[in-house]
Amino acid sequence: MQAASDPDPVLRVGDLEVRPREGLAAVAGRTLMLSVREFGLLVALVGRAGHIVRREELYEQVWGGELRRGDRSVDVYVHKLRVKLEEALPQVRSIHTHVGFGYRLEFEPITGTSHPFHSEGTAR
Amino acid sequence: MQAASDPDPVLRVGDLEVRPREGLAAVAGRTLMLSVREFGLLVALVGRAGHIVRREELYEQVWGGELRRGDRSVDVYVHKLRVKLEEALPQVRSIHTHVGFGYRLEFEPITGTSHPFHSEGTAR
DNA sequence: ACGGGTCTTTCACATGCAGTTCACGACTGC
DNA sequence: GCAGTCGTGAACTGCATGTGAAAGACCCGT
Numbered sequence: 001m002q003a004a005s006d007p008d009p010v011l012r013v014g015d016l017e018v019r020p021r022e023g024l025a026a027v028a029g030r031t032l033m034l035s036v037r038e039f040g041l042l043v044a045l046v047g048r049a050g051h052i053v054r055r056e057e058l059y060e061q062v063w064g065g066e067l068r069r070g071d072r073s074v075d076v077y078v079h080k081l082r083v084k085l086e087e088a089l090p091q092v093r094s095i096h097t098h099v100g101f102g103y104r105l106e107f108e109p110i111t112g113t114s115h116p117f118h119s120e121g122t123a124r
Numbered sequence: 125m126q127a128a129s130d131p132d133p134v135l136r137v138g139d140l141e142v143r144p145r146e147g148l149a150a151v152a153g154r155t156l157m158l159s160v161r162e163f164g165l166l167v168a169l170v171g172r173a174g175h176i177v178r179r180e181e182l183y184e185q186v187w188g189g190e191l192r193r194g195d196r197s198v199d200v201y202v203h204k205l206r207v208k209l210e211e212a213l214p215q216v217r218s219i220h221t222h223v224g225f226g227y228r229l230e231f232e233p234i235t236g237t238s239h240p241f242h243s244e245g246t247a248r
Numbered sequence: 249a250c251g252g253g254t255c256t257t258t259c260a261c262a263t264g265c266a267g268t269t270c271a272c273g274a275c276t277g278c
Numbered sequence: 279g280c281a282g283t284c285g286t287g288a289a290c291t292g293c294a295t296g297t298g299a300a301a302g303a304c305c306c307g308t
Contacts, residue, residue: 035255050155052148073257075295082296099265099294100160101147159266197268199284206285223276223283 013049014107015089018042027088034084037062041077045095045105054102078103137173138231139213142166151212158208161186165201169219169229178226202227 011018015028020043025032034042040062045053055074059067067074078095085094089107096104135142139152144167149156158166164186169177179198183191191198202219209218213231220228 037256051143052146071257072259072295076257076297079296096155096157097295098147098157101163104148104155106155161267195268196270196284200268200286202284203286221284 011043011046013046013105014092016046016085016094016107018046027085030088032084032088034081037073037077038081038084041074041081045081045103049105052098052102052104058103135167135170137170137229138216140170140209140218140231142170151209154212156208156212158205161197161201162205162208165198165205169205169227173229176222176226176228182227 008022009020011020016025017027018025023039025034025039025042041058044058044061056067058074059065059071062077063073082095086092091110092107093110094105094107096106096108098104132143132145135144140149141151142149147158147160147163149158149163149166165182168182168185180191182198183189183195186201187197202221206219210216215234216231217234218229218231220230220232222228
């Protein structure tokens with residue numbers, strides 16, 4: 001194992017590969033195009049993969065400063081990140097919401113637990 | 125690398141693993157999706173695993189304040205927790221009812237084979 | 249400096265979940 | 279039988295989160 005002299009730290013979670021130094025993230029061999037905030041958020045989540053991270057914690061780590069009441073930045077960027085991750089890994093759920101607690105990064109196959117059918121076409 | 129002063133205590137009972145700080149509970153390696161109340165209740169029960177906890181006690185610890193007569197909150201949430209625990213551990217009974225006393229958390233394999241009949245001798 | 253693009257923040261509305269409470273039924277003890 | 283306890287499904291309401299979009303802020307090439 002390498003210490004701080006590691007020239008190229010790589011975080012891996014499932015098919016996801018993140019190089020914080022380079023600002024690079026790839027999933028399933030495909031490079032993700034992420035903005036600064038998106039990347040920061042991803043790093044914060046990957047750094048604690050499998051654990052629930054509170055929004056306040058995410059905000060402090062990525063934005064710096066304290067999360068103000070009513071600030072939805074974290075939510076919005078979680079959404080943006082989800083979209084890009086789902087696009088790269090359609091069959092996998094990556095960012096899980098724990099209502100009242102925070103978010104958790106972990107790649108889990110989509111459980112068909114819900115409804116087997118999902119027909120739409122409901123013209124309202 | 126974790127120091128001895130690990131600030132993230134972990135409670136374990138059987139296959140259940142709970143991190144009170146984080147709001148995370150996993151059973152058999154699978155993360156449970158629990159609401160705030162469900163998690164609080166689980167923590168309260170795990171904290172006294174193997175012992176009977178009175179509902180008044182559970183209510184005070186999770187909801188705060190005193191349990192009012194007729195309030196079924198504890199029962200309802202015990203049920204919700206049971207459902208999720210059973211879903212994760214189908215062969216194990218986890219939350220036991222002690223009528224008139226309270227509830228007890230303890231993982232016990234389901235008695236022998238569940239008989240096709242569930243009514244017993246006492247023909248009322 | 250200007251115009252066009254991207255990123256970020258903020259807003260508004262939609263949606264879904266959580267928490268509470270009620271209702272009914274099964275069961276138990278007296 | 280009667281009263282108390284508990285299991286369980288469901289209605290109701292408020293809030294947390296999801297989501298599309300407007301409005302700035304920022305960046306860059308010309």
